[in-house]
Amino acid sequence: MGQAFYVAGTGTDIGKTFFSSLFMAKYAKNHGFRYWKPIQTGLTGPSDTEFVQKTTALPDSFFLKPVYEFVAPASPHYAAKQEGKILDPKYLLNAIAKERKTNTLIEGAGGVFVPWTADYIAIKGIQESNLPVVVVGSTELGTINHTLLTLDVLTNRFIPILGFYLVGPKNELQTDNAETIQRLGGTPCLGVTNFPEQKLSPNDFISFANESFDTNRNVMESLLGPDDEG
Template identity: 60%
Template sequence: MSQAFFVTGTGTDVGKTFFSSLFMAKYARKYEYQYWKPIQTGLSEVDDTNFIRKVTNFEDSFFQKPIYGFSHASSPHYAAKKESNEIDPKLVLNQINSQRHKRILIEGAGGIFVPWTENFLGWQGIQQTNLKVVVVGSSELGTINHTLMTLECLLNRYIPVIGFYLVGPKNELIEDNQSIIQKFGGTPCLGHTSFPMQKLSPLEFISYAESFFDTDRSVINSIMDMEGDEFVF
């Protein structure tokens, strides 16, 4: 299976881009991964692509440009409408399919039921790529419900989910959250990382990712079909 993979979330602002920035900081140079958000809304100096570029200080070669970019911070279908435009899902899927054998982290827009158009939802795009998926959820109250619903919707549509990853503050709920989601969700917890307590320079952020992200290599091993540091042939 392809080593390109999708990162989706249990909703908006749950930590997809933070997860993506940690993955890139830790693994992009070592395994030659690129970051790509094909549909980007809320374009600004701090949009998701530029955020990851800023926190890592990686060269442009580690990033692919969005296929569609819209200024309005809203669902893709609405942001496109605001600019008298419309997303063509076939164009997006064809471009993803043409690069499916590259090492690319593809970040989705919002949650899985976010509309790309008025007739096409995010999960449909993910399903048609047949790429592996990591579900990112918050570590805070409510994550059991949101994560289980997301996992159920994906798995019932035969979408290959490799696991879920929680981001956010470490609290008394987190171990129970992880256990319950694994029990009922049918997929493993790939880990948890808290947000840094202070603003970090790019070198400090990379060090933070090295120390606190994917500490048991569950994410990278699942994506690349590896054991330890070696490929399985």
């Protein structure tokens, strides 16, 4: 039996799509995981789905199409309003429920308090989806505060957290950041991966992911059931 999980960021452009690309590059083929971003905004440029697919060179079968797509690079509630469209949380949650027992990485839009509609925020949708969460934060200055806040609100709503993962530029703070968040947040650090120093081809990115992502297999082990093979 599969297990979908939700990738939540501590903010916008924090590294969720980079994390998702790493995960898909390393595990998609061996474990049958698919990538899905149900709400996509900012279609003035390449979508996150297109980015992950281009980065990993995985075929179409490893990707689900977004339920909602909007042009404006803004929160879903604003982007939908600009286009005169309606985002229905119930419809979206029904779509997510159908994938709950499949191996699917579900990437969220922005941070956990981003409004899907004028009166419905992302964290409510995460809670009602009943999916376990990986929180993605930055390696850089400010991540302790942002990540602890995100972990705290998820915990207070009894949302299952698999752990947190830091991504971003390599810096002298990142080890202490990870240790401090783990100690104060009471949530395991699943790993830290720095951005590659240069743009990589899909083959090179797959090699990079295999070498640099989830080196202790903490992410994958948190997803595997007792009857699953590593």
